[in-house]
Amino acid sequence: MKLFLLPPIYPVTAAFILGIFAAREQFAVFAVLSAILILLSAPTVKAGVIYAIVFVMGFLNLSMRAIPRSSYPPGAVTVSGEVRLFPKKDSFALKTEKGNVLVWHGGGEKLEGARKSLPQAGDIVTVEGLFSGLEEKKNSFSTDWKRINEAQGVCGRIFAKKIEMRGHPSGFKKFVVGLRAAADKSIGKYFDSDSAAYVRGFLWGEKSGLEKDIIKNFRRAGLMHLLAVSGLHIGLFTAIAAVFLSFFMGRGNALLASVPLAFMYSLLCGATPSSVRAAVMFSIMAVGLRTGRRGALGSSLFAAALFMLILNPLWLFTAAFRLSYLAAAGIIFISPPLFRIFKKIMPSFIAAPLAVGIACQIIIIPVLNETFYEFSLLTPLMNLVVIPIAALLVFALFSFFCAAAVSSWAAGVFASAASLFIFLIDKLLRVTVLVPNAMTGWGHLNILTYGAYYALLFALLSKRKRIMAAAFLFFAAALLWQMNDRGVFRLYVPAFGSGDCCFFTSSGKWYQIGVASDIAGNMAPEYDQFIKYHGIKKIEGCFILSSSIYHIGSFKQLMEKDLVRKFYLRIGVRRTNEFENLLYEGRGRGLFRDLSAPLEENGFKLYLSGEALIIERSPRKIIYAFGEKTAPGHCDVFIGDVYEFCKHWIIPQFEDKEVIIRLGRKVIREDWMRK
Structure with a gap:
C-alpha cells in the first residue's frame, strides 16, 4: 500500500x-x-x-560491531600509539593497539619535564599516566559522555604525567598535518590572539581557544553552528575552488576537481560529522551535475547519511550528527514553503534567510531541548543578521590563505577584512546579553512526544488532510500523556549534594530539601542541569532542616537564582556560623517561613515528627530523616541512615546513581537507565 x-x-x-x-x-x-x-x-x-x-x-x-570497551586496567599505565586528528588545547585522542584512548594533559604545564611543544596529529608517542575507563552517567539529566566517546571509538581516559615523542607522521598524513600547521602559523602571524581564536573556531570548528563567555554568547544567539564546519564552510570553499579551477578547465570538470578538495578540507577539520556530511553531499551533487543527472538535494542528504552510518552507526547517537542532518533537512524541505509564504509580505532578500533560519530552528528544537535542555529564541533573527557577515568572513579567510602563498601585502588586506567581520559578529553577540529570557526550554520529554512532533511536521509537508488530522490527534494524545506523566507524584534523590538534597513534585509543583552544597559550600554544578532537564521555572519551597554545610552551604547562590519562592526553616536548627550567614543573606526579603505547624498546600501535607520531615500526598507518604530521633511509623519511602519500616529505604550516600521513586497506584523505583 x-x-x-x-x-x-x-x-x-x-x-x-x-x-x-x-x-x-x-x-x-x-x-x-x-x-x-x-x-x-x-x-x-x-x-x-x-x-x-x-x-x-x-x-x-x-x-555485530565491537563497542569500545575498557582494555587497560585502572591505575598507572604506559601506552604507545599514534595521535589522531586533531589535538585539542588540553587533550588528544591516541590510537593504541588496544583501542583509542583520550589523553588529558592540561596544556602540558604539569607534565614531567614541562614540555613546551605538545604532540601533533600523526605523531607516535609514549604516554605515562593514570588510566580510567568510561563511566556510566550517574544522573538521568547528565550528559552521557560514555556514549559520546564510544561513538568516537574511545575506550577510556589517561591523565598524563609524562609524554615522550617516538616519531612523526609520513606520507599523506604528513601532508595534511603540515598543511594545517602552516595555516595555523599564518593565522598566528596575521591575527591577534583574540581574533585568531575566532578564526580557528570558524575555520576548523576549534572552540577550545574561545573564552567561556564567548561560547555562551554564541549559544544564547543560537549560532553555535557557525563553530561547526558544515555546508556553509564547505559550500564557500568549493565554490571558490571551482571558480578558480574553471579558468584552466571546463566548469563541469572544475566542479569534479573540487570534490577531493572538499574532503581535504573535512580532513583539515578533523573529519567531524558535519564536515563529512557536507563533503559527501557536495560530491554526490557534483557527480550528478557533471553527468547530467541533476539529483535532488534531499536524495543527496539521505545518501550521505546512509554512507556515514554504514561507516560508523554509532554516529547516529551523537548530537553533532543529528543536528547537522536535521538542520540540512530543514533547509531542504521546510524552508521552500516558508519562503513562498514570507515573500508575499517582505522582500525576497529578507524572506530567504528568515525562512532558512526558522526552518532549521523548527526541525532541530527537539534535539536542542533534549541535549542542552534549552534553545535560543533569537536564532531566526540572529541568523538573518549574522549569517551574511559570517559568509563574508569565511570568504575573506579562504581568500587570505590563497593570498598568503603569493603576497604578504594581499594576505594582510584579507586578514584586516576578516578581523573587521569578526569585530562585527562579536559586537552583535554581546548585544544578546541585554535580551532577557533569550533562552528557553520545555524540559525532558518522552520519545513519543518527539515522535509525534516529527510526524506532525511530515504530515504538514505532505499536505494530505487525513494524514494531517491523524498527526494532530497523535500529537495531542502525546501531549496529554506527557502532561499526565508530569503530574505524577515523584521523589528525586540526585547523585549530587552529598545526599543532603532531594526533590519531590506533583501536578507541576516542585519542592526541594537542602540547597545542594558540596563540602566547600559551593553549589553542585549538576544543580542547574537538573533544573533545566525538568523544565522547572519555580520551586514552591525549599526546606532547611539542618545546619550541615552540605545542607545550607550554597544558600546564597540558590537565592541569587531567584528560583525558590519560600524557604522553610525548622525551629531549633543549631546556630552555626553558616546558619547565621543564611539568615543574614535572606534578611528583609520575605523569603523565610517557620516550619513549626503542619503545612498544607498544592495537595501536600508537610510536618515535622522528631528529626524527620513527613511528606504526605494521599495515600502516599515519604519520610526524610535529618537526625536519629524519628518515630513516624509506616511509610512508602524512607530517606536517611536510621531504618524505619517502609517499602523503599534510601541512604543517599550509598547510592551510586540518581534514585527516582514514582508514587502512584504502585510505588515504583524507576529504572531511568533503560529509558
Whole structure:
C-alpha cells in the first residue's frame, strides 16, 4: 500500500536508521515502526522485502560491531600509539593497539619535564599516566559522555604525567598535518590572539581557544553552528575552488576537481560529522551535475547519511550528527514553503534567510531541548543578521590563505577584512546579553512526544488532510500523556549534594530539601542541569532542616537564582556560623517561613515528627530523616541512615546513581537507565 511517492533512497535510509535504533534501544518498538514504514512507502512486495533486508542490515551493522570497551586496567599505565586528528588545547585522542584512548594533559604545564611543544596529529608517542575507563552517567539529566566517546571509538581516559615523542607522521598524513600547521602559523602571524581564536573556531570548528563567555554568547544567539564546519564552510570553499579551477578547465570538470578538495578540507577539520556530511553531499551533487543527472538535494542528504552510518552507526547517537542532518533537512524541505509564504509580505532578500533560519530552528528544537535542555529564541533573527557577515568572513579567510602563498601585502588586506567581520559578529553577540529570557526550554520529554512532533511536521509537508488530522490527534494524545506523566507524584534523590538534597513534585509543583552544597559550600554544578532537564521555572519551597554545610552551604547562590519562592526553616536548627550567614543573606526579603505547624498546600501535607520531615500526598507518604530521633511509623519511602519500616529505604550516600521513586497506584523505583 504505497501512500507516499518517495525516492527509494528515503525509505532505504530510514529503514537502515530504524535498524540501528533497534539494535541499541527497544527492538520491538523500532521493528513495528519499520513495518509501518514498509507498508506506507513500498510500491511493490519486492521493494518491501528489500526495505526489510535493509532494516536487518542496519540492525546487524551495529549489533555485530565491537563497542569500545575498557582494555587497560585502572591505575598507572604506559601506552604507545599514534595521535589522531586533531589535538585539542588540553587533550588528544591516541590510537593504541588496544583501542583509542583520550589523553588529558592540561596544556602540558604539569607534565614531567614541562614540555613546551605538545604532540601533533600523526605523531607516535609514549604516554605515562593514570588510566580510567568510561563511566556510566550517574544522573538521568547528565550528559552521557560514555556514549559520546564510544561513538568516537574511545575506550577510556589517561591523565598524563609524562609524554615522550617516538616519531612523526609520513606520507599523506604528513601532508595534511603540515598543511594545517602552516595555516595555523599564518593565522598566528596575521591575527591577534583574540581574533585568531575566532578564526580557528570558524575555520576548523576549534572552540577550545574561545573564552567561556564567548561560547555562551554564541549559544544564547543560537549560532553555535557557525563553530561547526558544515555546508556553509564547505559550500564557500568549493565554490571558490571551482571558480578558480574553471579558468584552466571546463566548469563541469572544475566542479569534479573540487570534490577531493572538499574532503581535504573535512580532513583539515578533523573529519567531524558535519564536515563529512557536507563533503559527501557536495560530491554526490557534483557527480550528478557533471553527468547530467541533476539529483535532488534531499536524495543527496539521505545518501550521505546512509554512507556515514554504514561507516560508523554509532554516529547516529551523537548530537553533532543529528543536528547537522536535521538542520540540512530543514533547509531542504521546510524552508521552500516558508519562503513562498514570507515573500508575499517582505522582500525576497529578507524572506530567504528568515525562512532558512526558522526552518532549521523548527526541525532541530527537539534535539536542542533534549541535549542542552534549552534553545535560543533569537536564532531566526540572529541568523538573518549574522549569517551574511559570517559568509563574508569565511570568504575573506579562504581568500587570505590563497593570498598568503603569493603576497604578504594581499594576505594582510584579507586578514584586516576578516578581523573587521569578526569585530562585527562579536559586537552583535554581546548585544544578546541585554535580551532577557533569550533562552528557553520545555524540559525532558518522552520519545513519543518527539515522535509525534516529527510526524506532525511530515504530515504538514505532505499536505494530505487525513494524514494531517491523524498527526494532530497523535500529537495531542502525546501531549496529554506527557502532561499526565508530569503530574505524577515523584521523589528525586540526585547523585549530587552529598545526599543532603532531594526533590519531590506533583501536578507541576516542585519542592526541594537542602540547597545542594558540596563540602566547600559551593553549589553542585549538576544543580542547574537538573533544573533545566525538568523544565522547572519555580520551586514552591525549599526546606532547611539542618545546619550541615552540605545542607545550607550554597544558600546564597540558590537565592541569587531567584528560583525558590519560600524557604522553610525548622525551629531549633543549631546556630552555626553558616546558619547565621543564611539568615543574614535572606534578611528583609520575605523569603523565610517557620516550619513549626503542619503545612498544607498544592495537595501536600508537610510536618515535622522528631528529626524527620513527613511528606504526605494521599495515600502516599515519604519520610526524610535529618537526625536519629524519628518515630513516624509506616511509610512508602524512607530517606536517611536510621531504618524505619517502609517499602523503599534510601541512604543517599550509598547510592551510586540518581534514585527516582514514582508514587502512584504502585510505588515504583524507576529504572531511568533503560529509558
